[in-house]
Amino acid sequence: MGLTDHEIQHVARLARLRLTADELPVIRRDLNRVLEYVSQLQTLDLANVEPTMHVVKSETPLRHDQVEPSLPVLEATRNAAQVEEGMFKVPRIMDSEGGGAGE
Amino acid sequence: MSEAFDVIIGLEVHVELKTASKLFCCCSTAFGAPPNSQTCPVCLGLPGVLPVPNSEAIRLAVRSALALNCQVRPFSKFDRKQYFYPDLPKAYQISQYDQPLAEFGWVTIHPSGEEAKRVGIRRIHLEEDAGKLNHLGQRLGDAVGSLVDLNRAGVPLIEIVSEPDMRSAEEARLYLTELRAVLSYLDVSDLRMEEGSLRCDANVSLRPHGYQGSLEELPRVEIKNVNSIRNVQRGIEYEVVRQADMLKRGERIVRETRGFDDSTGRTYSQRSKEEAHDYRYFPEPDLPPLRLSPEWIEAQRTALPLLPDAIRRDLRSRGIPDKDVEVLVLDREAYEYWKDAAQAFSDDRLIVNWMLSDVSRLIHLRGETFATATVRPAQLVELLKLIQEGTLSGRMAKDVLEAMFETGQDAQALVKQKGLSQITDEEALMQVVNQVLETHRHVVADYLSGKEKALAYLVGQVMKLTRGQAKPDLVNRLIKEAISGSQAVSS
Amino acid sequence: MSNRLWTEEAVRLHEMFVAGKVSCEEIVQDHLEHLAAVDPGIGAFLHVAADQALAQAKEADRWSTEERQMRPLSGVPIAVKDNIVTQRMPTTAASRMLEKFYAPYNATVVEKLYAAGGILMGKTNLDEFAMGSSTEHSAFHPTRNPWQRDRVPGGSSGGSAAAVAAGMVPIALGSDTGGSIRQPAAYCGIVGMKPTYGRVSRYGLIAFASSLDQIGPMARTVRDAALLYHVIEGPDARDATSLPLTASPPTRSGPWRIGVPREYFQEGIDPRVGDVIDRYLRRLSDAGHEIRDLSLPHTRYAVATYYLIAPAEASSNLARYDGVRYGFRCDARDLVSLYERTRDEGFGPEVKRRILLGTHALSSGYYDAYYLTAQKVRTLIRQDFDAAFNAVDFVVAPTTPDVAFRFGERDDDPLKMYLGDIYTVTANLAGLPAISLPAGWVDGLPVGVQWMARPLFDNALLDAAQAAEALMPPFQFPQEVRE
Numbered sequence A: 001m002g003l004t005d006h007e008i009q010h011v012a013r014l015a016r017l018r019l020t021a022d023e024l025p026v027i028r029r030d031l032n033r034v035l036e037y038v039s040q041l042q043t044l045d046l047a048n049v050e051p052t053m054h055v056v057k058s059e060t061p062l063r064h065d066q067v068e069p070s071l072p073v074l075e076a077t078r079n080a081a082q083v084e085e086g087m088f089k090v091p092r093i094m095d096s097e098g099g100g101a102g103e
Numbered sequence B: 001m002s003e004a005f006d007v008i009i010g011l012e013v014h015v016e017l018k019t020a021s022k023l024f025c026c027c028s029t030a031f032g033a034p035p036n037s038q039t040c041p042v043c044l045g046l047p048g049v050l051p052v053p054n055s056e057a058i059r060l061a062v063r064s065a066l067a068l069n070c071q072v073r074p075f076s077k078f079d080r081k082q083y084f085y086p087d088l089p090k091a092y093q094i095s096q097y098d099q100p101l102a103e104f105g106w107v108t109i110h111p112s113g114e115e116a117k118r119v120g121i122r123r124i125h126l127e128e129d130a131g132k133l134n135h136l137g138q139r140l141g142d143a144v145g146s147l148v149d150l151n152r153a154g155v156p157l158i159e160i161v162s163e164p165d166m167r168s169a170e171e172a173r174l175y176l177t178e179l180r181a182v183l184s185y186l187d188v189s190d191l192r193m194e195e196g197s198l199r200c201d202a203n204v205s206l207r208p209h210g211y212q213g214s215l216e217e218l219p220r221v222e223i224k225n226v227n228s229i230r231n232v233q234r235g236i237e238y239e240v241v242r243q244a245d246m247l248k249r250g251e252r253i254v255r256e257t258r259g260f261d262d263s264t265g266r267t268y269s270q271r272s273k274e275e276a277h278d279y280r281y282f283p284e285p286d287l288p289p290l291r292l293s294p295e296w297i298e299a300q301r302t303a304l305p306l307l308p309d310a311i312r313r314d315l316r317s318r319g320i321p322d323k324d325v326e327v328l329v330l331d332r333e334a335y336e337y338w339k340d341a342a343q344a345f346s347d348d349r350l351i352v353n354w355m356l357s358d359v360s361r362l363i364h365l366r367g368e369t370f371a372t373a374t375v376r377p378a379q380l381v382e383l384l385k386l387i388q389e390g391t392l393s394g395r396m397a398k399d400v401l402e403a404m405f406e407t408g409q410d411a412q413a414l415v416k417q418k419g420l421s422q423i424t425d426e427e428a429l430m431q432v433v434n435q436v437l438e439t440h441r442h443v444v445a446d447y448l449s450g451k452e453k454a455l456a457y458l459v460g461q462v463m464k465l466t467r468g469q470a471k472p473d474l475v476n477r478l479i480k481e482a483i484s485g486s487q488a489v490s491s
Numbered sequence C: 001m002s003n004r005l006w007t008e009e010a011v012r013l014h015e016m017f018v019a020g021k022v023s024c025e026e027i028v029q030d031h032l033e034h035l036a037a038v039d040p041g042i043g044a045f046l047h048v049a050a051d052q053a054l055a056q057a058k059e060a061d062r063w064s065t066e067e068r069q070m071r072p073l074s075g076v077p078i079a080v081k082d083n084i085v086t087q088r089m090p091t092t093a094a095s096r097m098l099e100k101f102y103a104p105y106n107a108t109v110v111e112k113l114y115a116a117g118g119i120l121m122g123k124t125n126l127d128e129f130a131m132g133s134s135t136e137h138s139a140f141h142p143t144r145n146p147w148q149r150d151r152v153p154g155g156s157s158g159g160s161a162a163a164v165a166a167g168m169v170p171i172a173l174g175s176d177t178g179g180s181i182r183q184p185a186a187y188c189g190i191v192g193m194k195p196t197y198g199r200v201s202r203y204g205l206i207a208f209a210s211s212l213d214q215i216g217p218m219a220r221t222v223r224d225a226a227l228l229y230h231v232i233e234g235p236d237a238r239d240a241t242s243l244p245l246t247a248s249p250p251t252r253s254g255p256w257r258i259g260v261p262r263e264y265f266q267e268g269i270d271p272r273v274g275d276v277i278d279r280y281l282r283r284l285s286d287a288g289h290e291i292r293d294l295s296l297p298h299t300r301y302a303v304a305t306y307y308l309i310a311p312a313e314a315s316s317n318l319a320r321y322d323g324v325r326y327g328f329r330c331d332a333r334d335l336v337s338l339y340e341r342t343r344d345e346g347f348g349p350e351v352k353r354r355i356l357l358g359t360h361a362l363s364s365g366y367y368d369a370y371y372l373t374a375q376k377v378r379t380l381i382r383q384d385f386d387a388a389f390n391a392v393d394f395v396v397a398p399t400t401p402d403v404a405f406r407f408g409e410r411d412d413d414p415l416k417m418y419l420g421d422i423y424t425v426t427a428n429l430a431g432l433p434a435i436s437l438p439a440g441w442v443d444g445l446p447v448g449v450q451w452m453a454r455p456l457f458d459n460a461l462l463d464a465a466q467a468a469e470a471l472m473p474p475f476q477f478p479q480e481v482r483e
């Protein structure tokens, strides 16, 4: 029940990684070894076990609604490869890319 | 509806909360600042940063949920919703997935001529807003690139997901209008669709009569990010016709996301859901669960203001006509204006009449609102009192109101300054004259039979009623005209 | 003054500086010279901040005695693992992706180091984004084990471990997600502690697996580790998972009930390592402590659990490296190509492997079987420890099943590498504090022993470790760095 090349390409696409044809066999072998190893967890009876999402703390603290100074725009954009008018520049977005504000 | 299907509509509404700082960092949320001037390591998604939730955002979200009749969960958690897009700095949005802040609410809508109807609210959750993309070019499709401004990234949002309970574009409009009215009384958001602080996506599908499957399985079209309530309605109307035509032609409706073109009134395909995102939700490891004590939640409920339905009941009980009640309720500023005025004045209807006619006309003309109107409620009341006690006629009061708006002065001052009063106002004086003639018919008869002294008596009566402030020769002329006029009519 | 200041403990350097016996500049100068002499053969540092360190030292020399006293790290040079963000030095996480990255802020722990008067000597090497157990997976260069240069120092905090073991600094910060402080400490013969999850702020630690990551001290003695730990511990308003200050649970001065989990001596352990630990346990027993056999039955599932949770969280944490706001960027004509090419060229193979694994574990249809299942097994592992700590004060076990391996030895099979983490990942999964101490030698290579305590018992753990340390010979520098 290992992952096929097609499935691995799907995962790579989700992760925005590009896998070349010669990388694929090694990746497939490594991933499938690990997945086979972790499949041992399926043998445990976990029906009545709660997951541990937070190991020690069980409640988030909250902060006061107080504004503090932001970074100067030059600092905020200083590490960016391409900046225009104080904004981060990205190349053309294809229609199929989707995404968008506040999904 | 004579068609062979029902229209099924559900709405997802995003509301930006009116906090001073962002949801997970201390940057300002103020609108309109220079690009990226309200960003910090946290909202830029720099390596190593962590989120800390803003307590005020949670308070406002809970307040909204309670006002929308939701059950607020004492335990909810944050999750990461993952997708790559340049307006999403961490490549995940901190949101709430399977245990949202609140569930099971409703909004009551009042379709005209029909019974009130409940539209269910499935859930309300908290999440952070994304940044803003400025496309270099006409449209996304032919842009050569885009510029990313992250000032909005991290601004707190609530997402309000309705049940698919609406059956027409009109019901969707009513739902949105009512939702916005409720939220406006809570003071939780600016609610400006044009600035993006209120956004709506509409899910539209057609259910053929006799369809047995679940609503979830119906092919659904999502109209995204429409910028006004009117356009949500137009988009849905267009979409219903488009899908009905397809069904008639025997075509299959595909599940997809569509945009709305304001200029043509049409929706257009953006992306098909077949290649939908796999958001890979998982619990946000950087944030332990949000716990709210039942006592605190109850305290928020107690702190809720009067909401539209209660306001409606109150206004109707005061004899204000339904049509006017709706106008007041749906415009919180107008209602607050009325409320302030009504505290100092007994005739509720008279206030409403003036507000919805002359005051309304003047503020629109001047680009003001009820909240910013030059003439404040107390000043309007003062003017209405002058009418009520007979110092000003309605006609004169209109002029005085205009002058009040122009000069910002009080009614009393203007009346004094311009020497305005009932006395120089023929129309108003005429009322007094008519009243005197009416009550002294025998004196009028005497005058008509030639007794000149009778005229002097009538003039005296008018002078008495106007406390001696009318000009006797004007009164003289008006009485003569009135008597001869009534003679002309009766002859 | 001693002319071999670099051999001194942090505690001693601080004392000498406070007493005015030596200037901070002399201390820093001596360490910089030693560093310059030995690091070319070891490669512990990615960035040496000599000028800044000297400037800091000169400023410290102007402090009054009271000021020096008030700052617990005054006079002490420190190295910082390069996945901890520093404003005045580059922060790369040993990745090409961040090769030219300068952060506009300091990690909370870095702020605390400065406030305590510590001298930041520079940034140390690691496996890229802390993913690895050998520091071979640094995008820039490997780090060598100071004891035998053809062997790895362990990882991912291999740079910090090697720097401390070779005397370049007395103390250093590391980070531990599945053993990344304790395993290199064991391989390099030093002390390394992973505090209770939440005891030390993670703000400014470049996230690998958020629910497991924890910053901790590395040193040549327990009291130096404790000195550094007490500077960095404490709640942080910027980290919602950091713990509020609670009174330290009362510490028993011993003798202790020491639990030895039998699962840590089964399949895969190098018998020579097993022998060292047996002898170590005998010393404890001879010193009057009670040694008890116990079972942590879910230990065998720990690596599988860890290698689902950690990559899943990593795949999410590393999604932000897209070439848009910072970091490496490949030019491309459209957005998807920008993302894919940037991430393809910016990340190394081990990082990509884990991103793929983690993305798969969270993807539609697999979440329940993988991530959720792993988090449930995590509960069972925690419960094992809860039960154990009802019966004993501490759990003691080998830190690693082996000693430092040769370069390239574990390259062919990632699973083999992952299995090396078997004894350390449990503490991360259970959130509890653990410390690795030198326990002996196998063929001239150090062997580490690990002490674990229940969550929040960090101080008790340090006290016990210090007492246990006295049963062992003191630290000696490797021959090659002694000159």
Ligand SMILES: [Mg+2]
Pocket (backbone or CB within 6 Å): A102, A103, B095, B127, B159
């Ligand atoms: Mg949303």
Ligand SMILES: [Zn+2]
Pocket (backbone or CB within 6 Å): B022, B025, B026, B027, B038, B039, B040, B041, B042, B043, B044, B154
């Ligand atoms: Zn910010």
